[in-house]
Amino acid sequence: MFSFEMEQQIEGEFERLLPLVGNRREAILCGLGELPAQEAIVMKFLYTKMTLSDAGNYSFDIFLDYARHGIFLWNRGNYKDKLPLELFLNYVLYHRVNEEEITQCRSFFYQQLSGRVEGLGMKEAVLEVNYWCAEEVTYHSTDERTMAPMAVYKTGYGRCGEESAFTVSALRSIGIPARQVYVPRWSHCDDNHAWVEAWCDGTWYFIGACEPEPVLNRGWFTNASSRAMLAHSRWFGGIPSGEEITERDGMAAVFNTLSHYGRTREVEVQIIDKAGKPVEAAEVEFEVLNYAEFFPVAALLTDPAGKVRITLGLGSIHLHAHKDGQLADRTIDTREKGDFIICLGEDRRENAWIDFDIIAPEEQPVNISALTKEQELSGVRRMREAIGKRLAKMEAACAGTRAKERILKDQAGKGLEEILKKSISNYGELGKFLLEEPEGARQDKEALLGVLSEKDYRDCKGSVLWEHFRDAIKYAGQLERGIFIHYVLNPRIYFEPLTQYREFINGFYTEGQKQLFREKPALIWEDIHGKIKEYPEREYSHLVTTPAACLSMGAGSLLSKKILFVAVCRTLGIPARIKDEDLSIEYYGEGQFKPVGNPDTATAALKLQPAKEGESWIYFTNWSLAVLEGESYRSLKLAKEEWEQEGMELRLMPGNYRIITTKRLLNGNLFAKEYYFTLQEGERKEVCLQSRDIKLRDMLTRYPLPDFEVTGEEGEAIGARDLVRSRMNLFIWLEEGKEPTEHILNELYEHKEAFQELDGGIFFMVRDRAAPENPTIKRTLSAIPGIRTCYDATDENAERISRRMYVEPGKLPLILVTDQLSGIYAVNGYNVGTADLLLRIFAEHR
Known part of the structure; x- marks a missing residue:
């Protein structure tokens, strides 16, 4: 597999790694000593390319399974003669996709799939693997921890990041290079998404993970991906050839894949000082406004000319540049020609609301795969078969x-x-x-x-739960029950893998040390800070080292060390936690939680009030608050803080802050405001939250809709094109008996005279013939005789249209206004005043 020169390079890198793995060294060397030469060099390759956290968290045997299966594919795989070595090593052999937990899975997936793909070309095999994935797993929203692909397979559920890691693992198991592609934040809506790219015969193609289509380069996100400002993938343990690197995160190189999906432009940004001279090695963070916060999607250092270059979508992006305490912020529109010059240290206007617009890129997909009628019918049939198998x-x-x-x-x-x-x-x-x-x-x-x-x-694992229970239960009678359960008995500290660590920690420290720690818990952090070294260049910020591995290797990231602190405390019967708001660590004593280290004290206060009576403010929906830490802003986690009718009061540390408020338009653009201010020690500041006004015409858009099919009163199939004979049309997918549907129906009834006179068609979409007998639907149909009832037995049409109109799929009622077969307005769920708004839209658009 490797040339002599590569083997020498691997051996050298492996020798440099060994001093960093602490007590893991002996187990690794012992394992290698029992292997034949080919397996040993492949294992050394994996160890040199993995993070220290992987080397510490997982056993030698887990990686050996990946190595042996990789060797099998290299020697005997169906596609072995087509694969360049570089791609094979990083996208077939390598164990990690992104931030998922690692367990043995490749050889098992191969056993499930090898018969199904026998004799198929690479493209056909990718399609077949994705149908198998759909038979096994479907989408389910969960927390941010990423389960191992085998766990996703066993449970049948995963969020998009888990579905894509599972699908990538399945493809790699049969020898097809595959990688996860990720948009960390969309530009047109508040969300993100991950999918899969597979390499076939020299070209990368995309698929929706566990969402098979009859052809490659097709998915519900085809149009959405063309509206992103940046999409990226990862390469561990080096720099991939021919890729545009947008960030280095320890062992991971993050690179740009956006040009596969939409129109782009290479943007050049120059950073200068107040004297007009270029600033070398300034960091430029590229940020997308999403969930009402500026979220970083790339970070680059300027060259000697003070410049960075990056490929972006055609829309707005915020830049935050900094070096040596000098900052600059600017929102740019990449549709504008020319390059951008930003001056560090320019005075920022404080204590004033500043308006700005964020323009989302327009739909301009560059890879479109149309289906024939036969392919469409085949795809529907196969997907229904896959769903049936998964449900069984x-x-x-x-x-x-x-x-x-x-x-x-x-x-x-x-x-x-x-x-x-x-x-x-x-x-x-x-x-x-x-x-x-x-x-x-x-x-x-x-x-x-x-x-x-x-x-x-x-x-x-039952054994993990039992170890935590067995070693913690002796402290049950010594603490208030709620404190004991949540902060001593609880095995979960943050989003780390759940592992056994209490017995290891008890054996690691002497009885004298443990007694001293119980008397002075702050000494635990001093001990950890002194013992555990940080090697950020050998890590990946999305991973943590488990407590036992931290102590065993003497290495771990700052977050890993905080998790270890809590683990040691809980092992010794000391209640402890990591605070969600700022990831600070605390232990419980004398009836209260006490901070560890030298945290700043919240000696200032911020009173937030609504500028308009009755205005609704929802954190990370239409507003956010960020604090300047070092040279970058960090959004505070305030989801647990409740906004009362009169506002909200927050205890904060002195410092520099930024408030952002947003209103999202249906076309994906944002009307936003920002407010910079400084809090002094002991100061109490009052700020009225302001938002931009939106005119009705700003709420309308125009998206061509797919021609969907429903059933008429006589059981006949009707295409949407046959329904939209009027210029303006109102479609409502109803969920009879559910409160949101009841509310919109009641509003239609209250405005029945206006809807009777409406210049356009009105269509109720219901699942079956029992639905119109629902009392509220029946009353509305009687009051507005012009409404036509159609039957739509599945969720497919509503979901497709929701995605097309960029509203939340799977949520009813879905309300759609069209001009012929172009959607101009859509909303799902219920908002007070929806019926009145619909009447205004018809009047305005007419």
Whole structure:
């Protein structure tokens, strides 16, 4: 596999790695000593390219499974003769996709797939693998921890990041290079997305993970991806050839893939000082306004001429440049010709609201794969078959859960049923924990389960839960119960992998050290800070090193060290936590949580008030607050703070702050305001939150819609083009009996005279013939005789149209206004005054 020169390079890098892995060194060298030469050099390659956290968190045998399967594919895989070595090493052999947990999976996936792809070309195999993925997994929104691909397979659910890591792993298992592509923040809506690219015969193609299509380069996100300002992928352990690097994150090189999806432009930005001289090595952060905050999507250092170059979509992006305490902020529009010059240290206007617009790129996809009618029908049929197989799999898993539930019910209390149901196929691991002695501790065991997340139920190990319970239960009577359960018994500290660590920690420290730590918990942090070294160049910021691995290697990131602090505290019976708001660490003593280290004290206050009575302010929806830390702004996590009718008061540290307020238009653009201010020690400042006014014409857009099909009163199939005979049309997909649908129907009824006179068609879309008998629907149909009822038995049309109009899919009612077959306005759910707004739209557009 490797040339002599490459083997020499790998050997050299491996020797330089060994001093960094601490006590893991012996296990790694022992394992290597038992391997034949080819397996040993491949294992050394993997170790030299992985993060220190991977080397510490996972066993030698896990990586050996990846190495052996990779060697098998290189020697005997179906596509071995087509693959360049560089791509094979990083996109077939390599174990990591992004930030998922690592378990053995490749050889298992190969066993499931090898028969299905036998004899297929690379493109056909990619399509077939994605149909298999759809048979096994579907989308489910969860927390930000990324489960291992095998756990996703077993439970049948994953968010898009997990679905894409699963699909990439499945493709790599049969020898097809694959990578995850990620838009960290969309530019046209408040969300993000991840999908998959697969390399076939010299070209990269994209697919929606677990969302198969009959052809490559096709997905619901085809249009959306062309509206991004940046899309990227990752390469671990080096720099990929021929790619545009947008950021270095330790062992990961982040590179730009946007040109695969939409129209782009190379932008040149020059940073100068007040004297007009170029500033070398200034950092320029490129930020997308999303969820009402500036979110960094790339970071580059200027060259000797003070310049950086980057390929971006055609729209607005915010730049934050800084060096040596000098800052500059500017929003640029990449549609403008010419380059951009930014001066560090320019005076910023404080204590004043400043308006600015953010323009989202227009839809201009560069890779469009149209379907023939035969392909469309085949795709629908195969997708329904895949859904049927997945539902059968999940039903079997649930049946097993119900059987286990009956076994455990008498022994584990009444609150267990819902937890077992959420665990899906992982109920056996929960059962091991619950049925373990002692029997009299069932309430405490259920209390431990009660603080875990739904995702934890689906992939935790019974042995891990038992170790935490066994070593913590002795402290139960020494603390207030809520404090004990959440901050001592709880195995979950942050979003780290759940692992055993209490026995290891107890054995790591002497009895004298542990007694001293209990008397002075702050000494634990001093000990960790002194023992555990940070090697950011050998890490990846999205990963953490588990507590036992931190101590074993003597290495870990700052966040890993904070997790270790909490782990040591809880092991010793000291309640401790990481605060969500700022990731600071605290321990509990004398009836309160106490900060560790030398944190700044919140000696200032900010009173926020609405500028307009009754205006709704929702954090990370239409406003955010950021503090300047070092030379960059960090958004505060205030989701737990409640906005009262009269406003909100916050205790804050003295410093420099920025408020952003936003209003998103249907075309994806944002009307925004920003407000910079400084808080002095002891100061109490009052600020009225302001937002931009939106005119009705700003709310309208024009997106060509797909010609969808529904069923008429006589059971006949009707295409949308046959329905939109009027210029203006109103379509409403209803969910009878549900409160949002009831509200919009009541508003239509209240405005029945106006809707009777409406110059346009009105169509109610319902699932079946029982729906029009719903009393509220029936009353509305009687009051507005011109409404035509159509039947749409599935969610496919509503979901496609929601995505096309860039509103939230899967949420009803879906309200759509069209000009012929072009959507000009859409909203889902219910907002007060929707009916009045619809009447205004018809009047304005006419």
